[in-house]
Amino acid sequence: MTDLAGATREAGDREPKRPLIGPYLLRMLCLLAILAFWELAPRMEWVSPVMLAPLSATVVTGVSEIGLFAGNLAVTVGSLLLALAIAIGGGAVAGLLLGGIKALRETLLPIMSSIYAVPLVVVYPVFTAWVGIGAESKVLFGGIYGFFPMLLATAAGIQTVDTRYMIAARSMGASRRQQIIHIMLPAALPSIVSGVRIGAAMTAIGVVVAEMMAATAGIGFLITQNRTMFNTAEVYFGVFLVLLLAGVIDWAVRSLERRAGAWYPHKVKML
């Protein structure tokens, strides 16, 4: 578009006016406006206080009940770690098999990518019916939620390994095992790690969603419980904590990604 804009500008022979407010400033002003609205709208009763609790009230409430929130967040993190083991471990192994073995790649992989379109949330009642509403069901559900993106990313990484590397390795006499360890895995590493990033985020969503629908503890459970009691400030603070958790996970995986991708000249784009 820059080119087209440039052309019309030349034709009109006019210098573009510098905007009054810079783009960065505009973004900050909008953010500020949102925060101000959040604080003022319920106080001035522009919106019902049930809908939105003032920013300050949300923070104050959250801090005063920090023990309760921290306890439930710890429960969520515990379930999340178990779920991550299923999602990342299982997804990586399944992805390596489905991406690496030609017969599976041609038959099962397309089926898996179709299944990825299914809203998995409808399966959750099956888990609660099977294993109850304790930690097991949310661990299982979170694990399966993150399993598919991990599988697909790993398989994509394995199958896009440059054949030139494979041929070169064979000409140097690499055994099948050496080909897998020294060529396929390192070549697929960047997309495996972005699979971890997406998979971990999905697993976290899965665990929290499961807690929101049916659970006895955890941050999602706390949010739902407070919603039914119309404790608006607590709901918002809980949502904030979940976002914080997601941010921490994303940050952790990204630092891992930077290390894994260090050899690669440019970032690998996934999904």
Next chain:
Amino acid sequence: MARLTVVAEERDGAGGGEANLRADGVTHVFETAGGPLMAVTDVSFTVEEGTFVGLVGPSGCGKSSLLQMMAGLLNPTEGRIVMGEEEIREPRPAEIGVVFQESSLLPWKSARENVEFPLYLRGVERSVREKKALEMLDLVGLGEFAERRPHELSGGMKQRVAIARGFCQDPSVLLMDEPFAALDEQTRMTLGDELLQIWERHKKTVVFVTHSLTEAVYLCDKVLVMSARPGRILKEIDIALPRPRTYDLMATETFGRLRAEIWELIRGGDRP
């Protein structure tokens, strides 16, 4: 040769010195979705030990397939490839090194790690292979760049590393599949000269696939000219130019005549 003893000893024990490379009635047919595709048909030739032989022909004539068969990466549908007395059915990294089109360097390994990779695969001790790799990088003038990753190197440097990797096991045969195809004209001339200098010192048997007729005439002792698919050998042309080769040879009448002869063959071979 003395400083290449590490691997050379193993080779002498295994194979002996006889390293004539022979193709006997080689035909290769690919199975494709659209039916069988004949890449090369009834190709026979001999590459004498210690000579530099070029393989030229129109695009898609099966040059690369032929080279892959010599490397043992592909097996002939009919006929056989023989080195010395033994038929080649699988890669023999200790005796046959391969340098590929563009860079097949592993991007996650440094230049040195790439060069020593074939030795690593065979379980050669770390200190030995590091020393060897650095030696080879010095040979191609990249000693200082040993710890750089491929994406930090220019195209010409990458191909130098690939050549160092090809030489690293001190193979008796070096197969090169359009190694300079992705480089600009100046770089490929320089690299060609460097390759010749190394070759004059170590006298490997080299089979060199190329699109560039100038390159073929300049580098080779003999040029095998192939026809369009299915590839056949149209003619073997001896390049009777003195060595060491220098740029002023290109201006000679012989050089021009040889180049023109190859060009006529390829052009004629293109027509059915």
Next chain:
Amino acid sequence: MSGAGRLSAQIGIVVGIFLAWEAAVQTGVANPRIVPPPSQVLPMALAMLGDPEVLHHLWITSAQVMLAFVLVAPLGVAIGLLLGESDYFGRAFKPFFYFVASVPKSVFLPVFILAFGIGFTQKVAFGMFQAIFVLVISAIAAADSVSADYLKMARAYGASRRQIYQDIYLPAMLPVIVEGLRLGMIFNITGVLFAEMYVSRAGLGHLVANWGMSFEMVKLFAGILLAAVLSIAVNESLRWYEKRIGAWRG
């Protein structure tokens, strides 16, 4: 493997899974009260398609999904194109959309209930909310995918502004936008179903959640099967269209 061979292998795998599932129940490996066999689930799913009450709930879900999609698609694409094409707005707001796109949005559902109640409007709003960010991001990517070289070439040959939009921008951007629409649709369906399961009085999600709580496993499995088949059908048809208009992308 040929295309036909691959397809029959895939059909074989799916049929095989159903057969193994049936066999597991028949041989007593799996408890039919917990894992109902396909011989009960498949007829139940078919029966549901003739059951006016289930169809009513299915219709409500479809209506919410479609309305959300019709509203959010032009909105999301328009925002994305604006951010992609305008340097100024792009620099101001792109980071915001990239950030929010990476945030788990399901957790905002309680906020939507506080704001919109638990009815039709809330489902539509939540479906839109789930879909809009991926739409914006892909429309930005679509705008970026128009190579400056093509524009230069078109201008050099004297293309009019209309011709540039019609013959350069549109074909270059359409496949990327349709991909975004497909992803947006998946997120939209997931959002609506999740909202129905969470709190509602109607819709397929509502039915599924209730069947789960009352341990009606045959109905639960049949409902899941319907939801799965419908979303796969929507996804695959959009994917087919995406492939067709993007065939030049190779």
